[in-house]
Amino acid sequence: MTGPPFPHPGRRREDPITLWRLRRNPLRRTSDLLQAWLGLGLLLAVLAAAPAAAYLVGDAAHHHYTHTAERHERTRHHTTAVLVHDAPRHPEPGSAEEKKTRYPVEVRFTDPGGRTHHATTDVPPGLRAGSTVHVWADPHGQVTGPPLTPDQVRSRTMGWAILAALSVIALGSAAYGAVTLALRHRNLTAWGRAWAGTAPRWTTRR
Template identity: 30%
Template sequence: MRAIHGLWRWRHNPLCRATDLAEAWVALVTLVLIAVVAPVIGSLVGFTAQDSLQRSVREQQHSRHLVMATVVRSLGGVPPETDPDTSAGHETRSRVLADWPAPDGTRQHGPALADLKSPHPGDRFRLWTDPHGRITTRPLDAPTATTHAVLAGFGAALLTAGLVDSGRRLIVWRMVRRRYALWDQAWDRAGPDWGKAGTGI
């Protein structure tokens, strides 16, 4: 609104300088770009991220398998860890030596993170594996993927708006520097006669 008001105010003003009108036009173009281009770019980035992430969700849900593992023994001396993949992010997991079946039926054996506070031999817990039985992280779910896509789109829109506004500030800064340089030149030309009686008469 300030840009539009500035353009209207300078339309027929005899004090209007070319730089004043140029600054108002720069502000108006910046406003249009932020209001139109930034949301469009944010939407495009969000839709692209959504498509890519939902494809990853389908691939991970197809290739990762939830199996039941059995605790062989606790790996003592290793403090429990918190699982960042859980929704709360505070689920305690303990390192154990475990056995679990691979999707192809073979038996696997090795260290794993169990969602047990005090694991004992024979305790059972769930474990995500790949098609070869190797331990992997839980698959990405659709709501989490959508949240990431929305954040990506919002971030892209903010970044675009920031870049546009930074460009405006740079242009205005250069225009102001040029204006001051022209003022200095005008003062230099008027300087030798400044203050003398009869100057300009």
């Protein structure tokens, strides 16, 4: 048995546990030293890998969304659509909720090639048939959203970069947790074997 699983009596409360495991003391076990070095190695690996992952994933995301925005600019068009049916009326006319509410209604519009299309889009309550609304449409005559803006490209790129960095940190934490559990199980097993050999000598007959 290499020693009990509790810190050195002289250890200060504010000392990080990893530093205690690296410091020489009579109660330090081999597993303590191993855990400390593995923790330090994982920390350095995460500090190096997280920025790299954020840059690589962010760069790939930026290229993807930039190309997507350019494709949308080429293929989508902004046009005027005419309501085919009346839009439902809101149950609370004039309310703040009415201003935010949109109802799906069938509309008719013409594409740049002169072909007429019917689609469904969300419109404010109470619009009458024949009213006009502005919509974005794709080459298939489907109502869609506008092309991505530069701000949206930057926001999505940043989101993927942050997610990549957090994933690296999470993987490092999970690896350290797995190592800690394995070493703890090893120590408890060693404690059990040591106690099995020591307990009979402590037993007294009455």
